[in-house]
Amino acid sequence: MLKINHTICPKCSIGCGINLISNDGFIVGINPFKNHEINEGKNCKNCIDYINKLSENTIKAFDYxxxxxxxxxxxxxxxxxxxxxxxxxxxxxxxxxxxxxxxxxxxxxxxxxxxxFSKIDSEILSTYDEIEKAEQIITIGDIYRNNSLIARRIIHAQQNNAQTINIHTENNLTGYNSDEFIKIDSYDTIDEVIKSIGLKDNSIIIINQIDTNENYEKVIGLVNDNNIKLLPLLKHPNSxxxxxxxxxxxxxxxxxxxxxxxxxxxxxxxxxxxxxxxxxxxxxxxxxxxxxxxxxxxxxxxxxxxxxxxxxxxxxTTQTYPDAIQDDDNNLxxxxxxxxxx
Ligand code: SF4
Missing domain, CATH: 3.40.50.740 (Rossmann fold)
Known part of the structure; x- marks a missing residue:
């Protein structure tokens, strides 16, 4: 039987909603979860590719x-x-x-x-809504490629005249779409590079890539010293x-x-x-x-x-959803x- 139920995309930490479609207990696709406050029915390619991969799965019984x-x-x-x-x-x-x-x-x-990445104080953490109101957004890593539902918020901020600067070790989609792209050889001087930009009062740093925890701590120190906000886009849905x-x-x-x-x-x-x-x-x-x-x-x-x-x-933000497939024949x-x- 075909079922459509709400759940959360498992492919990154943004927490986008999906309507999961299953047939006789197997995933067959997704459908826009239009009322979901984070992504309003939109999902990125990473999500769709993963759901397609899962739709090839035919295991629902195993003798343990x-x-x-x-x-x-x-x-x-x-x-x-x-x-x-x-x-x-x-x-x-x-x-x-x-x-x-x-x-x-x-x-x-x-x-x-x-x-x-490591644990940070909630006081310095930016919300997704704050991105759209920021005066300046500094991105570290390729947000457009890996977290496109946050990239959508950055585009809204640009439409509200936010200045956008991307810092990365290589040319990338986010750099291409930013007002300024700063190519660095190493993250070891990341705090110095950010300071050289000239931070504004309402700045947010959005980061999805860093090479060591020591360098991540430098970013956190800079955020604390300048009383700005940080949004680390973590790898997994419950990171x-x-x-x-x-x-x-x-x-x-x-x-x-x-x-x-x-x-x-x-x-x-x-x-x-x-x-x-x-x-x-x-x-x-x-x-x-x-x-x-x-x-x-x-x-x-x-x-x-x-x-x-x-x-x-x-x-x-913690989101809780019930079993989206509800298949009594699944003994996993x-x-x-x-x-x-x-
Ligand atoms: S940004 Fe893409 S991969 Fe991440 S939660 Fe949203 S739909 Fe899933």
Missing amino acids: TKTIEDIKEKINTIDNDKITIITSGNCDDKTLDSIIDFTKQNKYNLLTYEYN YSSLQKINPSSVDEINTTISNSELIIFINENPCEYLDEKVLENKDVISFTEDDTSLGLSVPIRLWCQDEMSFTNSMG KTVTQILELI
Whole structure:
């Protein structure tokens, strides 16, 4: 049976609404969620491509019995401090909480990589509406390419005469569409570059890319010193919550912990973008995955939209939606259910 229900796009941290269309429990597409206050029915290519990928998924039943037994057996043969769980803001709040409890109870290592971003004070965080009223918008990274529903707000700000400046290490779409483009060789002097622009009272810095947490902290320091606002556009739909709950690691820290571990369990995280797969050689690897990362023993989990879920977006707003598919024939388990069985 064809169903259309509200949920949140899982492809980045902006928190755009989607109307998810499913047929007999399988995703078949999306339809504009016109009343959604963030995106008013519009969705970007990243969202559409991901939904199209999910529409190729034909799994809704899995026999967990042997897999769970195998995982339990493996875990029992390895010292707890040699077991590392790596998760991400792809998990909703309930799932993150159950992962944190599980790792604490068992004294496993718990890591996340949030692309060098870290938790910031809510007082300096810009809302999406504030973008349209800003006098000056400084973008770091390619916002137009990666977060186009925020780019739409920047265009509205330009129509309201905001000055726009893009800073990036390479030519990019956002730079092309800004009043000024500043090409830098390295982010090490990012604070000096921003200062040289001449900040206005009502300035907002929007950032979706930085090479180290140290350089991100320089941006935060500058925002605090100048009493302006910052909007970090985080990688995953629930990265904001992930940063509140788990202290993120750098790639080097993750590499070191992996090299000291015997078993690595990825939970709703595909590390291929930032980890050299060689670091996983000779390690036991298990992946609890929504869309099969093909890393080690792959254990399917329910999609974000197949359970009540809550994601907190980049401006700190939590959105909760019920199961958007409602398919009684789907026996896939949530991460929480799997952890309870291990
Ligand atoms: S901007 Fe992000 S949340 Fe919005 S539709 Fe695109 S990928 Fe999804």
